[in-house]
Amino acid sequence: MLHTEISWSDTEKKIADKAFKKAYDLETATLISQIRSKASEIVEVDDLWHLHDLLSARRHQLDGKYDHRDSVLIFVFAQLVKEGWLHLDDLKGLQPEKLAKITALTRM
Template sequence: MHDLKWTHAEKTAAKALFDVALEREMTDYITRFKTSAAAIETPDALWSLVRESEQKRREIDERYDLRYSVLVFVFAGLLRRGLIDEAELAALGEGKAHLIAELAKM
């Protein structure tokens, strides 16, 4: 996969889809974080939420890698998690969309 070539148009579409998926995940997490924060009544609950948010940040940092050499795997993982759908992959071209969909099934 490291030798997979990306056209300028595909790179532009990939960056846009990448940003959409990240925004979706962050928006969802912010909503859940606010709910959890509103329920905090003890210092232990506060520190638990802090630890959870630090873990979430690490997960997001690991999941979202915009290097084109690994981007098909990133998109496959996002597709598996429901953060993007197959229709959105069409902008990446039929070949890449098919490859990502197949990788997501593994």
Template sequence: MTPADWSSQEEQVARHVFDNGRRRSIESLISVLQTKCQELSTDESVWSMHDYLSTERHIFEGRSEFDYNNILFTLADLLKQQLITLEELEGLDPKKLAKIKAMSMF
């Protein structure tokens, strides 16, 4: 998709939901890390934490840019991870909503 495929209202909705999903993703990660930090007791648990954090960083950075070419995939991933809801996406074209919903199931 290109910017021309989006009305100004749709872009506003998508950007707002995208930003909320990113924020919630970090909040969730911080919460998990706080719990995991209390469980650190061995060198192996430290390296395991490092591996976990590296993986999460890779996932986060993969969806950290609002890119018109990938935004439907990104929103679908955020929906699948329960970081956004379909209700938040109201205002998008029904075809875009249907694509996001379908992609979130895989």
């Protein structure tokens, strides 16, 4: 992920924290629901190992995606908007330049 020197005001940090938490909570709640469904379908040990592999992969994806460093938040938010975990409205209050960058990145 690219690193940029972007400063965030205290107000923007609060907006970013709230949006970040919202997306993370939504994505993890969705994952939990999916895992519950898959767990109820376990019939044999291979199904169990498949579920384990799925969980390991998803944990790796989530840990990599939800990078809260200021230098990469623009890219993280663009990805979350693109994937549907956030909406641009969740980021209202950020500087117009930041919103413009996020919007542009969602189109890529």
